[in-house]
Amino acid sequence: MTRRDRQPITVIPGAATVPWEHLSQFFADERAVSAETVLRLSCDWRTTDPPQIQQPATGRRVGLHMARTTTERTDALRRMDDFLGGGDLHDLVRRELRATVEVVRDASYSEQTGRALLAAVGELAQLAGWVTSDHGLHAAASRYYLGGVIAAHAARDAPLAGNLLSSLAYQVANVGDPRDAVLLASTAFRGAQATATHATRAVLLERLAWANARLGDHQMTIRLLGEVDEVFASSTPVNEPQWLYWLNRDEIDIMAGRCLVQLRAPRRAVELLTAALDRYDDAHAREKSLYLSWLAEAHLHDRNVEASADVALRALRLGASVASSQSLDRIRHLRCLLRPHRDNKTAAAFDAESSAVLRAEHGKRDTPPPAPVGCGCR
Structure with a gap:
C-alpha cells in the first residue's frame, strides 16, 4: 500500500441538496476505501435522513424521460452481463455511469425527477460495482457500490440501497x-x-x-x-424490481449449494447444484462456469475425484471464452485442490488444460503465472 493509498478518505456528508458533485468526485477518486470508511458509510444510510430535493435554479432542464432512459440503458447493460464477463463490460459501464452523473450534475429538475435520477444512478452504480468486481478491481468496485448506496439513500429507495x-x-x-x-x-x-x-x-x-x-x-x-426458502416461496415476479429479473428457484438452490460446499456438507450440495445446473443454459457461460466449479469442489469433498475433475474440465472449457477474473480464480483454486490427484487421468487432463489457459491469460498481462500455492476458497 502506498502513502497515497493510506490517506484518509472523506466520508460524503449528509447534504441539504442532491449530492451530485460529491458523487462525481467519489466515483472519480481512485484510492481504496478503508474498511473503517466502508463500515461507517454502511451505517450512515440507515441513521441519516435523505437530503431534500431542491429544484436547481440553473442548468439544462431534464425530466423523467432521462431517468427512464438511464434505467433502460442500465437494464440493457445488465442483460449483456448475462453473456459477457467483467473484462468486456466494466469500462463501458464505468463510462456510462460517469457520463450520466456529469450530465445530471449541471441540470435542473423537479423533486420527483431528482429522486428518479438518483435511483437510476444507484442501479447503474450497482452494475458498475458488479462487473468491476468480476474483473478483479475490488477497490474500484467498493467505491461504485458505496456511491450507489448514497444515491439510493437520497432517492429514498431502501431496497436498492440494501441491494x-x-x-x-x-x-x-x-x-x-x-x-x-x-x-x-x-x-x-x-x-x-x-x-x-x-x-x-x-x-x-x-x-x-x-x-x-x-x-x-x-x-x-x-x-x-x-x-431464504420461506421468503422466496412467497415472492411474486410481477411485484419485484427489474434489477432482480435473474433471481429464480435455481439461483436460490445454487447459492444454498455453494454455502453447503463452504461448510463441507458436500452430498446435499451435489444434489442441489446438479439439479439446478442441469437446467442452466450454457449461453450464460460465466455464471455456469462458476457454478460448475463449486459442483466440482463438492464432488472432491465427497471423495469423488473422477466426477470432480470431469466437472472441473467442463467449467474450464465453458468459461474459457469469458473475460472473468472470478472464473480464473475458481480455476486456480480447483487446480490447487486437484493437483494431489494427478494420478487420475481426468485430473491430469484438467491440470494440463488449466495450466495452459492460465499461462495464456498471464501472457496477455505480460506477467508470469503465480505458482498454485494455498487453497483458500474463492
Missing part, C-alpha cells in the same frame, strides 16, 4: 474479512427489510448466509438458508 450494500458484502466475503461481510450484509437486510419485496429480502438473506458460510458459522448459515 448495493449486500453486493459489497458479497465481494468482501469473497476477498476480504468475512466478519466485515456479515456486518455489511446484516446492515443491508435490516435497513431494507421494512419496504423490500419478498424476492429482495431473499437475495439479501442469501448474501448474509454466504457471508456466514465464509465465516464458518454452520448453524447461522443453515438457519438463514431456511429463511
